[in-house]
Amino acid sequence: LPNPSLPRYAAYPALLVGSYMLFVWLRETGSPLLFSSYLSVLVGGFGVLLHETFAPAREDWRPNQSEVLNDGLFLTLVQILLPKLLKALALALIVALAKSDLAPLAFAWPHHMPVLIQIMAMLVIAEFFRYWLHRALHEHMALWKLHAVHHAPDKLYTVNVGRFHPLDKALQFLGDTLPFLLLGVSAEVFAAYFVLYALNGFYQHSNADVRLGPLNWVIAGPELHRWHHSAKISEANSNYGNNLIIWDTVFGTRFLPKDREVGSIGIGNKDWPNGFLAQMTAPFTTPTEAPDRRPEA
Numbered sequence: 001l002p003n004p005s006l007p008r009y010a011a012y013p014a015l016l017v018g019s020y021m022l023f024v025w026l027r028e029t030g031s032p033l034l035f036s037s038y039l040s041v042l043v044g045g046f047g048v049l050l051h052e053t054f055a056p057a058r059e060d061w062r063p064n065q066s067e068v069l070n071d072g073l074f075l076t077l078v079q080i081l082l083p084k085l086l087k088a089l090a091l092a093l094i095v096a097l098a099k100s101d102l103a104p105l106a107f108a109w110p111h112h113m114p115v116l117i118q119i120m121a122m123l124v125i126a127e128f129f130r131y132w133l134h135r136a137l138h139e140h141m142a143l144w145k146l147h148a149v150h151h152a153p154d155k156l157y158t159v160n161v162g163r164f165h166p167l168d169k170a171l172q173f174l175g176d177t178l179p180f181l182l183l184g185v186s187a188e189v190f191a192a193y194f195v196l197y198a199l200n201g202f203y204q205h206s207n208a209d210v211r212l213g214p215l216n217w218v219i220a221g222p223e224l225h226r227w228h229h230s231a232k233i234s235e236a237n238s239n240y241g242n243n244l245i246i247w248d249t250v251f252g253t254r255f256l257p258k259d260r261e262v263g264s265i266g267i268g269n270k271d272w273p274n275g276f277l278a279q280m281t282a283p284f285t286t287p288t289e290a291p292d293r294r295p296e297a
Contacts, residue, residue: 109184125179149282204221228240
């Protein structure tokens with residue numbers, strides 16, 4: 001490249017916009033909805049992997065093979081398959097309650113608006129619910145024990161975006177999916193939202209060297225999110241935004257120092273188990289925190 005620093009400024013917006021445009025093109029050429037969304041995410045995700053491989057933010061965050069395999073299992077079972085099961089169950093409940101195929105609150109959603117406008121509405125509304133849920137997951141011990149599964153790794157890289165306890169993921173579903181099923185948001189809008197949601201999640205947790213500049217006041221990108229994974233509670237209890245950082249700005253929890261990079265990340269208990277099955281029971285059997293990082297009950 002003529003300018004070696006170009007990827008850190010251009011890759012994030014280019015991949016997000018490119019993946020969305022690929023989704024739009026696939027749909028316009030008649031490709032099935034599921035294929036269009038997953039192929040777009042796959043292509044964009046591969047781009048994120050290339051970015052963090054060849055232009056990493058930190059060399060010590062490169063994962064080993066066992067970490068990738070373990071986090072890949074989380075990504076497949078908890079991040080992909082579980083939401084599909086929850087969505088199917090929720091749709092069955094909605095139909096039963098409505099006594100028809102129509103969502104009970106469909107009248108309240110702007111179905112006539114362009115897809116991109118509906119996605120923006122979903123982002124802002126979902127982020128509001130997710131902000132308060134995410135904040136509660138950090139501030140209350142019973143919830144933190146579940147959420148600690150996500151914060152336990154001592155390095156950040158693309159694949160560990162999916163490391164969540166299933167009960168934690170189910171709670172998130174209540175905030176970022178169920179309301180929009182009740183509102184009758186179309187499958188087309190959901191799929192397009194998923195493309196942007198997934199790609200930002202990959203980048204947010206990646207080890208890619210990224211500089212978003214003024215976009216850090218809008219997007220909850222990797223520069224902000226790395227502080228959210230800090231081992232220091234005073235730094236980690238910030239930047240709760242999942243896709244957008246706007247509610248952190250409104251409620252005073254945005255945190256992005258200009259004079260330093262984040263130090264060590266993870267939770268207080270460095271003996272927290274790493275295996276998938278062990279982490280299913282760890283929130284109920286294993287202390288999560290050192291005394292100086294324990295959230296209030």
